[in-house]
Amino acid sequence: MAGPKLSLKFVxxxxxxxxxxxxGAIGPLAAAIGWGESDCLAITxxxxxxxxxxxRHAYHSRADGLIELECSESADGLxxxxxxxxxxxxxxxxxxRAVACDxxxxxxxxxxxxxxxxxxxxxxxxxxxxxxxxxxxxxx
Amino acid sequence: MKISIRDAGAAKVVEIEGDVDxxxxxxxxxxxxxNLLLAPKLALNLAAIRYIDSSGIATLIEVLKDSQRRNKExxxxxxxxxxxxxxxxTHVIRIFQVFQTEEExxxxx
Numbered sequence: 001m002a003g004p005k006l007s008l009k010f011v012x013x014x015x016x017x018x019x020x021x022x023x024g025a026i027g028p029l030a031a032a033i034g035w036g037e038s039d040c041l042a043i044t045x046x047x048x049x050x051x052x053x054x055x056r057h058a059y060h061s062r063a064d065g066l067i068e069l070e071c072s073e074s075a076d077g078l079x080x081x082x083x084x085x086x087x088x089x090x091x092x093x094x095x096x097r098a099v100a101c102d103x104x105x106x107x108x109x110x111x112x113x114x115x116x117x118x119x120x121x122x123x124x125x126x127x128x129x130x131x132x133x134x135x136x137x138x139x140x
Numbered sequence: 141m142k143i144s145i146r147d148a149g150a151a152k153v154v155e156i157e158g159d160v161d162x163x164x165x166x167x168x169x170x171x172x173x174x175n176l177l178l179a180p181k182l183a184l185n186l187a188a189i190r191y192i193d194s195s196g197i198a199t200l201i202e203v204l205k206d207s208q209r210r211n212k213e214x215x216x217x218x219x220x221x222x223x224x225x226x227x228x229x230t231h232v233i234r235i236f237q238v239f240q241t242e243e244e245x246x247x248x249x
Contacts, residue, residue, distance in 0.1 A: 016163030023159075023191065041225055048193055052162040107194035107230045114229055 005073040006032060014055045014065035014086070023048055026071060033073050034136050043134060046115035047071070047080055049108035050130055058086025058128060077117075077135040085127040143171050151181035151213075151246055157188040160196035168196065172203045172214075180212050183245045187218030197230050204236060213237070217245035 008025055012018045023044050030040040051067060059065035068083040093106070112119055116132040123129075141158040152175045160168055176182050184200070186192075200216070207214035217239040219227070227233040239245040 016161065019161050019163060020159060038225060041222060042229065044191075045193060045226060045229070048161065052193060052195065055162060107197055107232075110231075111194060111226075111229050 007070065007072040009071075010067075010069040012051075012067050012069065013063055014059040014067055014084070015063035016052070016055060019048055019051060022051060022069065029071055029073075030078065033078055042115045043078065046112045046132065049111050050080070050082055050132065053089075053108055054082065054084045054086065054128075054130075057089060058084045060087070074133065076137070077133060079131065079133045080116075082130040083124075083127050088123050088128050089121050091121065141167065143168065145171070145175055147179075148183070148242070148246055150179060151183055152179040153183045153185060153242065153246075155185040155188065159191040160189060160199075161191065161193045162195045165193075165195040165199045169199045169202065172199070173206065176203060176207055176210065176212060176214065181246070182207065182212065182214050183242065184214070184216050185218050185242065186216055186223045187220055189220050189223050192223050192226050194226075194230060197226060197232060200236070201232060215239060215245045217242055 006029065008029055010022060010025075012022065026047050027040045027044045030043045031037075035043065051069070054067055055061060055065075065084060065086050070081045072079050072081075112132065116134050119130075119132045121128070121130055141156060141160060141164040143157075144155045146153050146155075154171060154175060156168060158164070172182065172184070182203075204214050215237040218241070219238060237245075239247075
């Protein structure tokens with residue numbers, strides 16, 4: 001029978017000052033699950049990009065919103081769930097930027113998609129829910 | 141994030157230390173745009189960057205495009221492993237002039 005799994009929960013204001021706090025926890029969590037240094041950085045970056053997108057686009061850079069974050073060790077890797085009550089994401093703009101072009105915007109969603117194995121955006125009664133998973137065996 | 145600027149011949153060298161993210165990239169953006177106006181060449185040392193996100197990369201792209209409009213040079217050198225990985229994930233490294241050392245970066249200044 002499998003033992004208890006590690007889970008981290010944060011409720012953070014939509015203020016970029018708190019992003020380093022979350023980054024400081026995610027890398028060690030990924031390392032504890034079993035990823036190497038490069039993957040830990042990539043996972044941290046993907047989650048940081050998802051949080052930054054919520055701050056910029058859901059809350060329009062207002063610092064008074066709330067973001068609920070839960071990172072859980074799963075049977076085969078990591079699951080990350082974010083919940084916010086800001087404006088719902090425009091699905092037509094997610095990964096709309098061409099890869100490797102020289103435009104400055106839209107890089108974050110490509111990073112998330114490249115790093116994580118599954119990514120979903122849902123509008124729920126509780127707010128906008130972002131869920132991403134990564135299997136331990138995948139290498140990037 | 142700490143930023144310092146110094147003159148190197150006709151060029152200006154900007155050094156960054158720490159994390160470049162959504163909270164700190166506006167300061168980097170302002171510094172780079174201001175100093176681009178003051179010299180024909182701007183060289184950015186990325187060796188002491190611990191972390192950079194897509195807003196930091198977007199800032200570098202904006203400055204590069206502005207330098208091209210102004211017929212100036214914007215070059216990068218000393219990419220830390222963290223910076224190299226984010227460049228790899230964002231697939232934009234090819235648009236920049238990247239050098240290993242400051243001497244190489246300033247070679248044509």
